[in-house]
Amino acid sequence: MTTWFDSPADAAKRLHDSGYLADTATATTAYLAGALEKPLLVEGPAGVGKTELAKAVARATGAELVRLQCYEGLDEARALYEWNYKKQLLRIQAAGDQSWEQTHDDIFTEEFLLTRPLLTAIRREEQTVLLVDEVDKTDVEVEGLLLEVLSDFQVTIPEMGTVSAVRRPFVVLTSNATRELSEAVKRRCLFLHLDYPDAAREKEIVVSQVPGVADRLAAELVETVARLRELELKKAPSIAESVDWARTLVALEVDDLDEEAVGATLGVVLKHASDQDKALAALRGHQAGARRR
């Protein structure tokens, strides 16, 4: 059995060292996912670090990341494995007067198998983090498939037999909750709801990812972003947007987030015109007050 993290504190520290700043709940849950060998389902709004968590676990543990990106219409052939039909057809045509049994045995072998992420992750003998990203985008059938694979970490290929994991991967599923996943999948997973971080942690993230950003500017920036999230916007700014904003300000050599600076760069943070209008109107009072001081 592999150990992933020794304790919640160890998880927090190693994630931190690989650039991911986790709160108690995240570190504890990541630790448990490793200790109980259970898939971890991470749900939350866009850009709060769901995908990044899986990547960070891989970095922190020296494991390789295998990623299954989900989308509408994803099927078993893309997720698990598929036979290389074209190659098989060529092989059949080239078989000449070889017996059918012989040909059949030939074409259902490793050589003609196209492994996809789920099978890849199960067959790997080294430490592996399997990221099933945006699982809410798939159809219910794929969930059934995941259920099978994640329950016993084995896959049966009718023509070849059953493949069992030598070493269980650390599985992270992410979801934006555009739909409710089935109860069966949820029952098998540990669940973590990630939300926007508090100001102190977000500031730390910004400072760690944007070289050259002044402490005071970072503080002001995350405070402003927190206010924007309080307005009910079509698309609230995520951590990624905070980081982008800080990068922009540094590039423009802005060191005070005054009305002018906000007006000029708000597009980095808010993508909808109506959101920008709403935000400017709401921030104006606070900026005007600031100038008065």
Add this chain to the structure above:
Amino acid sequence: MALLDRHIAFVEALRAAGLPVSLSEDLDAVEAVTQLGLADREALRAGLAATLVKREGHRTSFDALFDLWFPPLLGAGVGGHGAPPEDEDDRTAEQVAQVLRTEVEALRQELSQALQDEDADRLRELTQEAVGRFGAMPGRGQGLSSWSSYNALQRIDPDTVVLRLARALMAGSDDRRPLSEELAMRTATRRVEGWRRQVEGEVRRRVAEEKGAEHVARTTVRPSVDRIPFTAARRGEIEEMRRQIYPLARRLASRLAKEQHARRRGPLDFRRTVRASVSTGGVPLTTHHRPRRPHRTELVVLCDVSGSVANFAAFTLLLVYALQEQFSKVRAFTFVDDVAEVTGEFRAGADPEETLTRLTESARHASLWGRTDYGRALREFRSRFGDAVGPRSSLLVLGDARSNYTDPRLDVLRDLADRARHAWWLNPEATAQWDTGDSAASQYGEVVPMVECRNLAQLTAFVHDIV
């Protein structure tokens, strides 16, 4: 209580609060506790949540129950605020009241300062103090006295604190920029609401200490947001429900899209299938299908917006409009005793808050005398907007069918229902209350099918079924 017993009782309480905890999840939780130990309470909370709570909407209930079964401290806590001492001196009632007023005022001031500084430790102390000083419910004899968050909060009057805090936030301080009025009010409301929840939690904890956690869980833990009755929601909860509407609509829409997608797989597209088979040596490995024509409903919503049911109407309209693409057309009307069309007031993706404000305003246009009169409203609707209802439309009536004992005009409703393709009535009251007092529920229910719709969960289920 032994640890395992506590765990079992805790899981039981979660189930009673509506969390579907399965046996395997229960076992995972035990395993998690074994791994984590009990030393770090927040880690324990996180571990139990990860194994037992699989839906964010259940988190509030979980936290309330966790605090009951795994309380942070015992007794009156740090500040030593037990129940106020029995009055032994002979001060006059007026003098006592005077002292109390001064104390309340001092507490408010400290509270708004701590909320402004977001000083978590101080806020915890003030929670203790507020409950200890003002939350006691005297009772005669051992075990009969108790604690009440209502008492504590009523004395302190959180609304005053909101205003005070908002003012302070607008003024700003040395290291905080001043906020605009809008932001200040929002921030203040949210923070005070958070503190109010702390007070409620503290009261639950104290009562649990005296009467047992089961008792408290049964009587005071609020259900998750999608199960809170529209007609009994508190202010903070209404906010939370409003925030749920768009995510809910989004989930519903994507579920509908998927289902329709599956239903709509049309007949085989022969040419595309053959063309695609060329790359696989003529073997048609994938088949292609023609799309099927979608069929969409025209929805006419007629809603009672009188005080008692206004929230319900608002949520339903928000949800319907968030799902606008699912219908070929939506028209909305509000009534009290008169009717007004509000179709123009809604746009898909419009700001839900503004929408609600406009809806409240429309109640003025929808009311003549201000007393709900379904019969009159139906008649007015038919004569002025009757042509809105036709053979392609579905009519949706929202209301509690409480019409102040006026003539219900069943004939008008029957006529409207006959013109429509479908008609439904959503009633936000529990079925048990139908027909009590001035409710004409079953009379109307005989004309159009009436459905109980008390909370967001029932509303979502209904909307899903009619699309």
